[in-house]
Amino acid sequence: MSNNEQNTNQENDIPDTQEGKGALARLIQSLFRSPLGVFGVGITTISITLILIGTIIDMLGLIENPYAALVTYTILPALMLFGLFLIPLAIYLQRRKWRKHGIDRDQIIINLSHPKHRLGLIGFIVLTVANVAILAIISYEGYHFTDSPYFCGMVCHQVMEPEYVAYKRSAHSRVACVDCHIGPGAEWYARAKISGLRQVAAVLRDTYNRPIPAPVHELRPARDTCEQCHWPEKFHGEKIKKYISFTNENQQEPQTTEIRLHIGGHNPENNVFEGIHWHVSQQVEVSYLAADEKRTQIAKVKVKRPDGTTDEFVKNDIEVPANEEQQWRVMDCIDCHNRPTHIYNMPEERVDFGLLSKRINPEIPGIREDSLQVLTKEYATRAEAQDAMISDLLLLQKNRSADLAAKYKEDIIKAGSFLLEAYLGNVWPEMKVQWGTYPGHLGHQNAEEGYGCWRCHDEEHLNSSGEAISQDCSLCHDEP
Numbered sequence: 001m002s003n004n005e006q007n008t009n010q011e012n013d014i015p016d017t018q019e020g021k022g023a024l025a026r027l028i029q030s031l032f033r034s035p036l037g038v039f040g041v042g043i044t045t046i047s048i049t050l051i052l053i054g055t056i057i058d059m060l061g062l063i064e065n066p067y068a069a070l071v072t073y074t075i076l077p078a079l080m081l082f083g084l085f086l087i088p089l090a091i092y093l094q095r096r097k098w099r100k101h102g103i104d105r106d107q108i109i110i111n112l113s114h115p116k117h118r119l120g121l122i123g124f125i126v127l128t129v130a131n132v133a134i135l136a137i138i139s140y141e142g143y144h145f146t147d148s149p150y151f152c153g154m155v156c157h158q159v160m161e162p163e164y165v166a167y168k169r170s171a172h173s174r175v176a177c178v179d180c181h182i183g184p185g186a187e188w189y190a191r192a193k194i195s196g197l198r199q200v201a202a203v204l205r206d207t208y209n210r211p212i213p214a215p216v217h218e219l220r221p222a223r224d225t226c227e228q229c230h231w232p233e234k235f236h237g238e239k240i241k242k243y244i245s246f247t248n249e250n251q252q253e254p255q256t257t258e259i260r261l262h263i264g265g266h267n268p269e270n271n272v273f274e275g276i277h278w279h280v281s282q283q284v285e286v287s288y289l290a291a292d293e294k295r296t297q298i299a300k301v302k303v304k305r306p307d308g309t310t311d312e313f314v315k316n317d318i319e320v321p322a323n324e325e326q327q328w329r330v331m332d333c334i335d336c337h338n339r340p341t342h343i344y345n346m347p348e349e350r351v352d353f354g355l356l357s358k359r360i361n362p363e364i365p366g367i368r369e370d371s372l373q374v375l376t377k378e379y380a381t382r383a384e385a386q387d388a389m390i391s392d393l394l395l396l397q398k399n400r401s402a403d404l405a406a407k408y409k410e411d412i413i414k415a416g417s418f419l420l421e422a423y424l425g426n427v428w429p430e431m432k433v434q435w436g437t438y439p440g441h442l443g444h445q446n447a448e449e450g451y452g453c454w455r456c457h458d459e460e461h462l463n464s465s466g467e468a469i470s471q472d473c474s475l476c477h478d479e480p
Contacts, residue, residue, distance in 0.1 A: 031087065034094050040086030047080035048131075051138055058141075066154035073142035077135060084131065152177045156203055162433045163212065163342045165425055172341040175229075180341065181216075183225040191218075210432045215295060215338055222280075222332035226340070232277045232333065236263035241477075246352050248369045251362040254352075260478040273306060276476050279331055281306075286331040288456065291320045295335070296450030301461055301469065302328070313461035313469050336453075339440045347375045347435050350422035359418040361411040365404060370396040375419050376435060385423050390416030 031037035054072030057063050111117050145151055153164025167173060172180070182192045195218065202208040243257040264275010273281045280286075283306040291297040299318040303311045334340070351371045354360035360367055374392045379385040393416040397405040405412065427434055439446040447454045453476065461469040473479060 031091055031094070034090045036086055036093065037090030040083045040090055042083070043079055044083030044087065047076045047083060048134060051076045051080065051134065055138070055141065066150060066157075069145055070151075070155055073138060073145045077138045077142065080131075080135070147176065147178045147182075149177045156199075158430065159203055159208055159212070162344075162428045162431055166342040166344055169425070170341045170343055175341075179228070180225050181219065183220050183228070188220055188224075210430075211437055212431075213293070214438055215334065217293070219334065221330070222334050226333045226337075230333070232280045233266050233282055235265040235267050236275075236277065238275075239263050244352065244356060245348070246355050246362075246368060248366075251355055251368045254356060257480045259480050262476055262478075276336075279336075280333060287328050288331060289320060289328050291318050294450070295329075296455060298455045298461070301456055311463050313456075313463050315458075315461045317460075336441050339438060342438070343440070344426050344433075344435075344438050345422065347372055347422075350419070350426075351375065354415065354418050354422075360415040361408060364397070364408045364411060364415075366397070366400050367412075367415060370400075371415060371419055374416075375423060378434075379423075379427075379429060381429055382424060382427070385427070386420060389420045389423065393419065 031041070051072060054068065054076065058069055058072060112121070149164070149167065153160050153167065167177070178192070182188050199208070239261045241259050241261050243259075244254045245257075246252075246254055262275035263277055265273070265277040266281060267274055273284055278284060285302075285304040287302045288298050289300040291299045297318050299315055299320045301313040303313070305311075329335075351360065351368055354371070355362045355368060360371060362368075370393060373396060374389055377389075377392065379388065390413055394405065394409070394412055397408070397412050439449055439451045441452050441455075444452040444454050446452055454471065456469050457471045457475070459468045459471045
């Protein structure tokens with residue numbers, strides 16, 4: 001045997017401790033002898049297993065529970081990362097302990113010519129890739145889950161239930177909440193998530209507002225959200241709006257009112273900005289200074305017109321608080337369409353719709369008046385309303401005429417079911433959401449409460465020349 005062959009054999013027969021395998025083996029063994037290391041391995045393994053099971057269950061739709069998805073996509077990945085962090089920490093602490101007592105003096109050496117070292121390295125790479133892949137998939141699914149309307153409406157169920165129910169029946173029910181409340185871009189996404197953490201803390205401490213305040217002052221400007229789909233600059237011309245109502249004296253013949261709304265915009269025929277959408281045209285800027293958080297008391301209005309001229313209109317009898325003096329807001333879609341999605345009905349609207357659709361039999365004497373009475377009754381809870389509303393309607397009808405109540409009993413019960421459905425879609429006593437809690441600014445039906453067009457169009461906002469913001473009806477619509 002040659003000297004080279006002898007040297008090669010001697011190198012291959014070097015003890016493991018000299019190759020570094022002894023130190024590495026001791027570290028791995030110490031991981032399972034350390035309570036911290038065992039805890040890290042255990043929590044990581046359990047988390048990964050539950051994540052895989054939860055993801056499969058969620059994708060197959062076997063369980064429709066928002067909290068199950070919340071655990072799968074947020075809590076378990078956090079525990080997995082925590083476990084992965086504990087594993088090297090346990091090894092580091094154990095190695096530092098050895099060095100303190102002079103136990104571990106040899107260096108950890110990975111020798112790829114050694115079969116066990118190669119297998120160990122391959123195993124480490126496979127596990128790392130698997131962990132990264134699992135975290136990437138779960139992060140992607142978690143991102144979409146936390147941005148879904150289901151997450152927004154169902155995780156904080158009691159808080160968001162009123163808004164979620166109104167959202168699901170709205171014209172925007174197929175538009176995700178984040179498309180309007182966050183919009184595109186990382187900046188507003190980060191803002192929303194930070195704000196969400198504060199909201200979660202408020203829910204856990206039970207310190208959230210009841211009802212949820214409106215308007216949302218931190219809402220992103222409509223030009224970044226609403227106008228991703230809608231285009232006020234587009235000329236919309238005019239639209240016929242029809243209002244149908246009944247009276248207590250005449251439940252069978254509806255009163256129909258039609259008005260022609262001047263939606264307007266940029267008229268391409270004459271190159272003029274006109275109609276209601278004039279307020280938000282690109283070459284027009286209307287800004288205002290509100291004296292209250294609800295934006296119902298408008299103290300000052302500034303107008304910048306397409307020709308470059310500007311004007312300021314002031315209502316002298318409104319005093320602006322010192323902290324609001326510089327809180328000017330540029331008018332956008334939300335200043336009129338303040339309930340574009342979360343629209344709550346009024347009791348008269350639902351009762352009149354019930355009469356029109358025959359879900360409330362208009363032939364029953366006094367049914368409209370009695371329906372309004374039970375619908376606007378203050379029940380302590382929604383459960384109480386479910387138990388009592390139909391009985392209350394039957395009782396009111398019996399007080400009118402026992403014979404007619406017996407004759408129309410099935411129709412009265414049917415009407416009561418319709419009224420209960422309307423109540424449950426608009427009233428949440430636990431959240432202090434009652435009829436009329438969230439009025440709209442469209443038109444001037446709620447002018448007495450300070451809502452609608454007349455906040456500015458009141459003939460009382462004057463400029464330096466004494467000209468007023470007009471209240472002329474024909475600016476927005478033709479007379480009925």
